[in-house]
Amino acid sequence: MVAIQEVARRSGLPEATLRYYERIGLIAPVPRDENSGHRRYDPDTVRTIEALACLRTAGLGIDDMRAYLRELSDAPDAARRQRELFEKHAAQIADQIETLRSRRRYLDAKVLLWGSRERGDRAAEERAIDEVTRAASELR
Structure with missing residues (x-):
């Protein structure tokens, strides 16, 4: 005990x-x-x-x-239900990961944007604006 x-x-x-x-x-x-x-x-x-x-x-x-x-048993239906339970959660985690990746792309694009502005690099700033726009559209 x-x-x-x-x-x-x-x-x-x-x-x-x-x-x-x-x-x-x-x-x-x-x-x-x-x-x-x-x-x-x-x-x-x-x-x-x-x-x-x-x-x-x-x-x-x-x-x-x-x-x-x-569902902790050896019954075939129990095994199916356990598998389904974990599949559902694995899919939710996959969705969360993709959401985090989209957020990361947006934040990385903002870093590029502000870094190019800090350096005064207009060409890089224009590319970064395009990237921010693409990344922002993924967030919506």
Whole structure:
């Protein structure tokens, strides 16, 4: 049995999050030490919490974490639903990456623009304006 401080250290989740996950039923009620009243986590619960920590870091919300835990079985339909869950999140991350790339292109173009103005290079400034315009259109 492991104390909450150790589970927090191992999972990277704050103690408050561990208590919250218990309160909302994401993890089962955690037994308490008879003498101190402190939570004592069994190895299976610790493994579940470590998995939840990874899911949280990957960007899954509480509802999807619940779905993940519900589908932990060997049934073929469970495997399909798990795959779909992770495909959905992978697609969301891919969209976010593309959005970040567009933002980066815009910011890089602005750096070129202001750098050319700083140097007084009109030809470079004109090219940078074109690049800023193209990058800005991607943001919309």
